[in-house]
Amino acid sequence: MTMSTINKALSSEAEISRRNFLKLGAGVLGGLALLELVGVGLMFLEPRSLEGEFGGVVNAGPVDSFPNGSITEFPAGRFFLIRAEDGGFLAIYRRCTHLGCSVSWKPEQNQFVCPCHGSHFDFYGDVENPPAPRALDTFAIHIEDGMVKVDTSRPQTREEFESSQFVYA
Numbered sequence: 715m716t717m718s719t720i721n722k723a724l725s726s727e728a729e730i731s732r733r734n735f736l737k738l739g740a741g742v743l744g745g746l747a748l749l750e751l752v753g754v755g756l757m758f759l760e761p762r763s764l765e766g767e768f769g770g771v772v773n774a775g776p777v778d779s780f781p782n783g784s785i786t787e788f789p790a791g792r793f794f795l796i797r798a799e800d801g802g803f804l805a806i807y808r809r810c811t812h813l814g815c816s817v818s819w820k821p822e823q824n825q826f827v828c829p830c831h832g833s834h835f836d837f838y839g840d841v842e843n844p845p846a847p848r849a850l851d852t853f854a855i856h857i858e859d860g861m862v863k864v865d866t867s868r869p870q871t872r873e874e875f876e877s878s879q880f881v882y883a
């Protein structure tokens with residue numbers, strides 16, 4: 715074997731190993747990109763927790779922080795928490811039962827008022843002025859370790875207010 719043949723053989727080997735190295739590098743980079751794509755995809759597939767906001771369970775706070783005869787609005791949960799004079803709790807969905815506009819509490823009138831077609835509701839969500847066909851919906855309340863928790867995942871419909879709807883600590 716001549717010197718020139720040896721040099722050619724060596725340079726051809728170097729060329730092959732360089733190609734292999736580049737292929738390996740491209741493979742590793744491709745693998746990393748794929749892993750990242752899968753990771754991002756999984757992030758979007760993971761169910762988003764609705765805890766603390768509308769659609770989930772809202773921890774309204776300690777029982778004692780709501781005086782008897784009070785109404786407290788929870789805009790993120792889309793409800794009003796009523797505490798009656800006898801200490802009973804009622805969570806009222808702010809969605810008007812006519813066509814779904816948001817009602818607001820008017821303390822000077824002692825009423826919930828719908829801005830769309832003039833329905834009015836009393837302190838307990840009962841209709842005082844149509845066209846709303848029935849009382850405002852409610853949400854289930856659980857009292858756990860002295861905290862008031864409101865489950866906003868499913869509104870409960872009702873024709874009118876009844877004292878059995880109150881939840882006590």
Ligand code: FES
Nearest residue numbers: 810812813828831
């Ligand atoms: S949506 Fe409330 S009165 Fe029509």
